[in-house]
Amino acid sequence: MLVSADLVSPRALQFTTQPLFRLLRPQTVRQLPHVSTPPAHEEPPLKRRNFTNFFSSVRYSIEGFFAAMKHEPSFREDLIFALLLVPLAIFLPINAVSTALMISSLILILIVELLNSAIEWIIDYVRPEIHPLAKRIKDMASAAVFLSYINCVVVWVIMLWPENAVWKRLGDMLSGH
Secondary structure, three states, X not given: OOOOHHHOOHHHHHOOOOOHHHHOOOOOOOOOOOOOOOOOOOOOOOOOOOHHHHHHHHHHHHXXXXXXXXXXXXXXXXXXXXHHHHHHHHHOOOOHHHHHHHHHHHHHHHHHHHHHHHHHHHHHHHOOOOOHHHHHHHHHHHHHHHXXXXXXXXXXXXXXXXXXXXXXXXXXXXXXX
16 A cells, blocks of 8 residues: 555655654554565566575585574574583483473474574664664573573483483483393
């Protein structure tokens, strides 16, 4: 829905160089005259997928992983945490499904931490000044990391609960029975 120029306030027109989300007010949503939307019958062109694109995607993912290792201390801490606990999960005398679940809960922490870091970097890039909504967004992303930690603790506690006989099997394994 396009809005004619006479309905847009002069104040909104003077800030047309700012991102559109800064112009939007909760009461009204205006689309500026210079912003055009594609006709409804046109679909965006499909991205061509081939091995070159696949390898480029893998390369970008690896670059992102190493960028997080270089620039994000919290990601490095989470990675060390996972690297210490994965061997423990592998060597515990539990079934393969339990081992996979324990390792998956650790990988989930890394995934959520990467997303949290990306969200924080985007907020700092788009809105470098302090703003209550930016704080709320960052706090919510941090809460997601916290919930992934809670998930990991719950999974590990359930898998290692004494009634699951893991401790007895571990004692038998260490004593040679």
